[in-house]
Amino acid sequence: MASSSSGSVDMDPDVALRLFEEGATLVLLGVPQGTELGIDCKSWQVGPRFRGVKMIPPGLHFLHYCSSGYGGQIGPKTGLFLSLKPREIILANWDAKEEDLDFSASKNEEELSRVRASLRELDPYLGPYPYEVMRKWVSLTDRISEEMAKNLQPLSGRVCAFSDVIPELQFTHTKDRAEQPRNDTACQSMKEGLDRLPKMKQREGTELRFSVIPKKTYPPGATPAEITKCSMDLSYALETVLEKNHMQEALNVLGELQFAFVCFLFGNVYEGFEHWKCLLALLCRSEESILKRKDLYLGLIAVLYHQLGEIPPDFFVDIVSQNNFLTSTLQDFFQFAIGPGVDATLRKRAEKFKAHLTKKFRWDFDSDLDDCEPVVVELPEGVTVD
Template identity: 40%
Template sequence: MDQDTAKKLFNKGGFFILLGVPEGTEFGIDLKSWNTGEKFRGVKMIPPGLHYIFYSAVNNGDTAPRAGLFYYFHSAQVIVKKWNALNECISTDVVSNEEIVGLKDNIKALDNFLGLYPYDIWERWKQLSSHISDNLVKKLIPLNGEVRSALELEGCSNEERKNAHTNDESSTSKRLSRPSYNEFEDDILPELKPKEGTNLRFSVFPVKSYPDGSSPSDITKHSLDSTYLFEQLISSYDVETDILGEMEFCYICFLVGHSFEAFEQWKKIYDNFLSIIELQVKEIPEEFLADIVSNNNFVYVKLRNLFRFIKGCEVDDKLKSKADRLRKNLSDLYQWDFSHLESDDEDDAPVVVEL
């Protein structure tokens, strides 16, 4: 990086200052992490926009579960945090304005103690988080502001657990409050619920996949076609495209934050999306197919990219089976060959299967 570029980034980029963090702590931002050195005091030259800062305490070679925080950095913004040595985490205490101003005024003196934001991952990070707005983050993050890979649980009565299930239909509550497989398990397993303010606040899927007053045939139809359920979910957002933002948010919380709950929500959204795409593509009239092929093969290319992504992901068999079924149906219907999913050339024409 040349000096002029570095100077501009130093003046316009954000700063995350973390005081008192122990040497050897795992610390990261967006898609990269390090183990801190003795001089580490934070990160400088952070591009304006949304970022995810995460860490894991390390003690005698043991690494604690990962925790992270989303921040939306404005130009030249300075965020100051301190390490809580007792709880081995970033402190939630508010740093005084006087201390922040003092650090800002002497920011150049801290230069040698601040790590440079890893610009080699910036473009990838922007693509992964392009639909996540600051308002959406505030809606989805736990009330305590921190995403944790290990869900904090606390004891509760069976009645409290039932109430949690009734009031919160998120994947976390369902997983913790679902009926046990047998009475013996009910007797020996403790009653647990997420600690207040620590669970992710995902959008709630409608309890029913069909409208009120539906006939038996309509119920069957809506059970096969998730369009109604998906439309109900989208209507719960302030902005319809926030459903894409929530998918990205869940993926980041899983990929970087190691959150199983986020992965479960991502799968639910993706599963319904695949069901809708499968039904819609089947309804494309044959005369439109010619237009699809003549217009840079949009549907074929995007679906091939989707299948390639799912093939390379460590997702459960149910989601992969649904994608495989969609791929097979499209091959049977349009004689498209998706077998060469390793190709990255988006200008490839649909490969037609010879009958």
């Protein structure tokens, strides 16, 4: 397979030998030439000799691919998380009709035994795992357990860039369709046009199963003063999410943050990016939680350090308003984390992280976003104001 990324790194002979002996193998048969296929942080365009990937370090991996069967164009990306054991062989065949990989052969012991016996012949057609990205991959996923990946990914087992949607109302009979409003008259407005379109929903089993972030950030029966407080300090909402979804271990929310980021970065899933933003805003704007959950926020800084190294600094800027979501969110975090009453270790780590981001991205975390001071305007020569 031809790599779409440059800069490969020579592997240490001892590491190569260990991966050859202990590494897992993905045997992927029938993948059409030209398909874009990748594992973890790297992707390739499949050539005519491709039969899979070998020497894969045991652990969690993300296999992703785009079919080339769309009139010569690359189709939407599909991905799946795989937890691989030492020397494990996973076998999949390309399903031309579905334009997807079919892993049912991996459950057939007879077929697996046949593939295992012919590995020596297959070896020249198997591309080695891109070991140079291993360190980066681990740094982006070190808090995602096998169980967590299984619980967060869709029941279908596929993470898809485009949602699989169906109409909310299924009209199985001609009579049902005939009773719907007719659409043969011109729309008087954009709203009317949108209202005429059938209401759609995501096909059951294809949705990512993220934690639900409450729309109301305050407890039931809250007073106006409590509502105001919980709108400025989101600790109540955060603790609700932790209690409902991560009761055994609060730090697991960092694994969910990583999962959402990986789905977006390598799976092209916009829903992953939106959830990452919402979860990050919840964590960064929870002052009381920052005061009492030192380990969670030390972990958050480490997770963000690696994530922010993977995306261009202007990515978060809203083109319309020129506001940077990330600088405003992290500005609140640094205000809380460097404030009084915060654990000394966390405060020091937050200060170092703030300095790192300021130097690397030239983001200004100290300007007042609500600055109302008068602005000095230079008037053209000869123009005066009475």
